[in-house]
Amino acid sequence: MSQPPGTATQTKPLKNRYDKTEWAGAFGDLGTLIPFIVGYITVMKMDPLGVLFMFGILLIIAGSYYKTPIPIQPMKAIGGAAITQAAVITPGMVWGSGIFTGLFWLIIGATGALNWISKITTKPVIRGIVLGLGLSFIMEGTRMMKTDFLVAAIAIVITFMLLTNKRIPAMFALLIFGVIVALVKNPGLIQELAGIKFDFRLPQFALGELTWTDFVKGSLILAIPQIPLTLGNAVIAVTAENNRLFPERPVTEKKIAMSQGILNLISPIFGGIPMCHGAGGMAGHVRFGARTGGATVILGCILLVIALCFSSSVLLIFKIFPTSVLGVILFFAGLELAVSARDVGKEKSDYYTLLVTAGFAIWNMGIGFLAGLIMQECLKRKIFKV
Template sequence: MLRWVSRLGESLGGNRYDLREWAGAFGDLGTLVPFVLAYITILKMDPGGLLFAFGVAKIVTGLFYKTPIPVQPMKAIGISAVTGVGGFTPATVWGAGLTTGLVWLLLGLTGLIDRVTALAKRPVVQGIVLGLGLTFMLEGLRSMATNYFLAAVAFILTFALLDNRKFPAMFLLLALGMAASLAGNPALLVEVKKNIGFSLPSFTLNKLTWPELVKGSLLLALPQVPLTLGNAVIAVVAENNELFPHRPLSARRIALSTGLLNLWAPLFGGVPMCHGAGGMAGHVRFGARTGGALVILGFLVLVVALFLAQGVHLIFQLFPPAVLGVILFFAGAELAVTAKPGAASREEFFVTLVTAAFATWNMGVAFLAGSLLSLVVEKGWVK
């Protein structure tokens, strides 16, 4: 049956929907679940609208790109919005999304994004990718520390099954996480069933005021731009073109789709989104090779948005932080591996390492520092 569905998918959209695509579909949960949960529980955002926006965006992205290009929450905006500093509201997040969409649409339409990314030489790009990979691995370790025993079991089993085509590691991870959650709270599934019910998201843009738009633009959207440039444009283009040279991407195309995603999301209460390189690494590490993984995950998210919106916080409890940490760790390792320097000179490798170090702290600073250092090495000003 799965083989028939996969062949049908290939004929319809150039994607596969086989066992490995299903496994790879969950490779981005380590980023998606914590941010969505924080938005819902801390900012009290409507889970139906938020997940509806994500579901549609993932399906369209998977059908369009046909490689595992992810759709993730923007991290800098998410962290700033939910920390409580600044008194942000759902409307300020929508405002940040609109501004973000306009910025990236403008950068893509004018071609300015090509001029900016042209400054990033290969050692700089490799450094950004390596830094991102190490950051994800460290975040994964922090999450794994919430339950050392569960994390250790999940890590060992995942490593043993990582390249197993007949029984992908992700399915074991999900089963292990659910079993651990239900053992700690046997009534969890009963609570989830109580929240089943159909509901449609409502149009939210009419609730946005000018003060909230300005606040979201200045305090949330603008600080996100350097991170998106490094993580969700430069790094994801490099990663995609390294892994899938038969379907090459350009920075302009990614900028345009980022812009469109963020003009779409606020309409129904969604949050700012991007195509983060770590998410792609997660999808690929656990089996995805086409956009089918995004279509699958988008469909599942859409089902939750329409039928289980009020029980989202309960569903997410089925994924313990320790298990999500394992997913993050292996996604980070996959991303870091794609940054291999190859035949780089000693000077170029030094640029890569310096850029990677800065990337674990600030993506914008990493891009600037790496580009300047690369120029110095290229001109031979320092031997």
């Protein structure tokens, strides 16, 4: 039986588990993962083998190293810009942005700049970033649920009823329900799925196609605008969430930044996309049962098998996950994040800082972080009075 996060002790070292709750939690980040992967494959025409292979390998490494559900997610600003501007963005520019991102966070982490940032960042600012991210996930989940409100409503009820059930994990019921809905709404899908074929391939070295122009354009157009979002979501917020949920296995902003640097230098080698350790992914894994890094190892193994053996059928496999059900998964990940802001403090000024940070963070994580720092300093110096 899984324990609530944060209840383990130092005398009982955290080890990865691979029980049914870890399997359920492994799918808690599909709401973010699948839409971006589908976009990269269908719109950007990137090889699903390289994209999924690198996700699989890096998820396995992250789960084995951290032993907590620290996720590997697509970088949202880069992915969003690349997919919506596919007419002018090339795969080489995506890989170039990944290399720039990797170098940037590796250098920032190594120089100790994040130690200073962590010292000036108070709990209300951190919780504000987490709350803003949670609310943005809720809003995006709701948008995805609009594709079929009835299915989404039933999925929400199923999830709430089974959320704390130890015998039947909510995620399993949700996935089964989603598959049934997909087959009922598209009876021909059964015949399509029967056409899935075993097609073993090994990934190819991708950087031979990368040019200096791709690197420069990818850095300027894709990577630099991503930096504030990564700082707020995938460095500060995920560090705070990991240490709140798993105090027996703490991480630092420096470690997370350098980790993201390393994985983004590795990912483009075989055609992978820019990735991060987003706090929303951790919330999704935890909300649906994950308590160790076993969940990300499981997800990594699944993606690795699909990449190596069924990469030509990836889009067909993903058809069994209705958008409305993926929206519900994202919605509950957002709830998990938003609720964690409840321990912000007792002072009125704490709540003002929290809400100012969250309000701007919904729009832009970096600006939200900056607004929170300014607000806390103005309140501290009595420039603002609330």
